[in-house]
Amino acid sequence: MNKRLLPLYVVAAYAFLHVPLLILAVFSFNASKFTVWEGFSLHWYAALAQDRDLIDAAANSLIIAVVATALATVCGTLAAYALWKRASGWISGSLYLSLVTPEIVTGVSLLAFFQWTFRFLNLRLGMHTVILAHVGFSLAYVVVVVLARLRTFDPALEEAAMDLGATEFTAFRAVTVPYLAPAVAAAAMLAFTVSIDDYVITSLVAGVDSQTLPMVIYALARRGVSPMLNAVSTIIVAGLGALVLLSERLRAK
């Protein structure tokens, strides 16, 4: 029973996940601004290409997400490994706290902290504060995912490597890291998702030059649903989707 039901369910689940996007994509080609279909048109994509704000914001979002993901994944993986070797109450406690703090609180507290420190340093809010904030809140997610995987890893494998002459770091690099690879990849994906999607924290710590896509989208959408938003999301999904498919192809080779 499971054998046949499961694939059916999975198809339904993926449909549930993707149908709203499909709808968005379809209506991004709608000539009319409203939800009544009025004919095929590329008008909104053209408008998108001319909207400097939107494009800049999208680029900002991508840069922030890539940098923050890279930093968070590296720091988080290393931290997870260290925690696995020997627990640290302080770090674990802090990571718990980080997970438990609502976004609005993280955002406001970071804003207050930055504003206070910037009285002594000659700095402003900007891309750097946003990236710092993003790394901060992604860290716990990375650690959770990688640590979960580490708990299923047999430490004897590392010991064996060291018995055979490897240094601690080499053992880590050659034995543990490959085992962790799926979890690290999953963690990176999670961190990227969380970063690119964030509105609350980013809007609070963004500065003069760091408007991100969610911020522009929120502003646009509050004035009424504009098909330009549909066009943006279609492009993002199509672009990233193509990237994913491409990397799958390359990996399979």
Place this chain on the structure above:
Amino acid sequence: MRRLRRLFLAPAAALLAVTLAAPLVIVCLYSLMTRGAYGGVERPFTLENYTRFWDPLYGAILLRSSWIAAVATLLCLALAFPLALFIARSGQKKNLYLSLVILPFWTSFLIRTYAWMFLLRDTGLINTLLQSMGLIHEPLPLLYNNGAVILGLVYGFLPFMVLPLYATLERMDPSLAEASSDLGARPLQTLWRVTLPLCAPGIRAGSILVFVPCLGTYLTSDLLGGSKTILIGNLVQNQFTTARDWPFGAAASLALMAVAMVLLLAARRQGEEML
């Protein structure tokens, strides 16, 4: 051994100090201060912000938020588990399937929320379809209620449940399930007594990763709930914006975090800690 470990912990520790510890100290300080005449914080230190909580109004808000978050988490679990199981067993195409789950979430959650509003509205796609098929005559009120909020939450947090579940399921030895059915268990029995307990860490991790943000949500409930209810996330957000009462907002945030911490600690098991 110790040096490597300290080295590995250092960047994370530094990050946490700057992005978590220091800001939280400030929040604690704020929660003990008084609201300035027009906003901001001022000197007289007071416990007043905490005593305000004894009001049953805030207890009701917390209860409502917890209920919605719990329902959303359970639904997420129910939906994510079969999906994660499938992906973990799908062999070579694992990453592809995983990416397909994550892909929708690379669009802004605001856009996805608006897509749902577009679907659920009185003149939205679902109602129009149902009406044109003659199944209903009046549009169904699908939007601006708790159900819509829960739907939005589930849709928004599904990958946070799928990923940890996948991470534990992926390394689970399939021969255990085989052995169970060899011994005569029906598929559902195997699921309940073998598979589920084995991926308990993943379930716990995923539940926490979903429940806690759901507890503190405010945008989803505003957009899909029509701003008609006040959840604890709305309360906090209100204090930092419209009400400009940062001290009370800080106290409310700490209260919320305390509740979540209690839950986290209660869900811990020896040797199976998430962190």
Place this chain on the structure above:
Amino acid sequence: MKRRAFLMGAAGAAACSRRPRLNVYNWSDYIAPDTISNFEQESGIEVRYGTYESVPEMLAKVMGGNSGWDVVFPSAEYIQPMVEMGLLAPLRADRLPNLNALEASFRRPPWDPELRWSVPYMWGVTGIVYQTALNPAPLSWRDLWNGRLGGKITMLDDPPEVLGACLQMLGYSLNSSRPRELAQAQKEAIAQKSLVRAYLNAEARDQLVAGDVAAAQAWAVTAAQAIQAAPGKLAFAFPREGFARFADTMAILRESRRQEAAHSFLNYLLRPAVSAKIVIAVQTATANGAAHALLPPELRDNPVLYPSQETLARGEWFEPQSAASQRLRDRLWTEIKSA
């Protein structure tokens, strides 16, 4: 352009600032598409433009005194609090020759009679947008409590507006801080809640146009946009019991080190032709009398945006609330939402 600057590093950016800069922080959707670029071309100043969704959001950033913004657009009732918090820089009238383009009633506004801190930008009112098919039409706040509109009413998601409407409906002042009056207003709001479809701000526009909503408490700018999008189907009413008036102003932050450039930007926005273009793009009412004269007739004589003087007399400006009153109102709002 902005990304390259970031990638080159902060040091590089600090060193090679060829053009003078100005950082402007405004409400979203409150300027014409070419206003900034025209100003940049004319003055040679590079403008970095950011937007916010609410004044408290802007205030949170600006309160620290080192936000990096130069020009902000606070609502009128925030000017006095911001002045008391020491956030605004005094304006120099000699650098703002275009001030006399302002309409007479805005040259000595109640919140800043000498225009020492702010320059009125755009203004509006809050009223009722409704489907013309409704009979009888909802022309007073009380009509929004009518059961026949159940499930098809929206109110603004804004405590001063909702409490204000309730207060005015009961015959009190919009800005009342008397606990007894506020408690009565709250009772009314809770009584209405079962009829309210949702608390929406500008999002109500699309729903009005689509017909999902029969009557909405809305700002005049939203109303004008909705009416234009669905000609003949929607109308706007200035409630009989009274309505709220609000204005957005331009101000310069005290922290700004570019006071010259900021003043010339403000002066530029005061230019009648520029202001007129903004109004045409945004569909709101301008405080600039000379610009008003330049508008096309359908905007200039638009009764929604520019009502007659007798109508306007029923309106009341928002005023800043004391801390105690703010706290009471916030608590009442929490109770309303929790009901």
